[in-house]
Amino acid sequence: MRAVPSPKIWVTGLTVGATAVVVALAVQADRGAKPTATATPPSASATAKPSPKESESAKPTRVPDGSGTGRRIVYSLGQERVWLVDASEATRRTFTVWPGTVDPDPGKYTVGQRTEDPITGSDGVKIEHVVYFAVQSGVNVAFSNAVDGSSPPPPEDGTQTGGIRMKTGDGSALWTFGTAGTTVTVVE
Structure with missing residues (x-):
């Protein structure tokens, strides 16, 4: 008669396999392009862009x-x-944004990497x-919001920023x- 492995062995094996897959995916995602931070803070004389009006x-x-x-x-x-449109073509939310200095070309794109935890943007803002x-x-072109809810500072001359900033x-x-x-569709 053949011995059948206990349920604990099956659960352990499945857990080890799942953990290996998650680690492999995390390593693969970590190899992707990432935004870089500038070491120079914005000029003290610069004035912030006005906030989009609530209305x-x-x-x-x-x-x-x-x-x-x-x-x-x-x-x-x-x-x-920006509009967030669901599968039934209903707009779930729409809002104004502060674009960066580099615009994506009109067309269709796909959300790739996402980072939830705070990082420093190319403009030096968390x-x-x-x-x-x-x-x-x-x-890199990405949507984000400042941790402190602020609008982005005006970019220094020649600084290229791809962040499309929005309210928190x-x-x-x-x-x-x-x-x-x-899908992300960019239009004129």
Whole structure:
């Protein structure tokens, strides 16, 4: 008669296998491109960009034509606005943003790497809820919000930043909605 392994052995084997898969995926994700921080803080004489008006963020606007169909994030370069659109074509949230100095080309992208914990953005500001979706001219383009809720400082001359910054509540909503593999459509 053949001995059958105990349930503890099966559970242990499955746990070890699952742990190995998670570690392999974490190592693979860690090899991806990451934003770099500048060592020079913003100029003390620089003035911050004005905050998007609450009424602008709150007022409903129509999702731009040509932004595709299905569940997606839509980013309008001209309107400096984002829409979170569900599978039924309903807009779950829309809000204005502060774009970086490097814009992605119009087109379709996919959310790749995400970083929830605070990191230092290319403008020297602590940011969180970072959702990467494109690389343009060697610069990572990602959605994020400042940990302290502030607007980004004006970039120093020649500094290339790909961060698309938003208010804290909007950053949290985009983080929840923009899971890996989510489509991001960029329109003019």
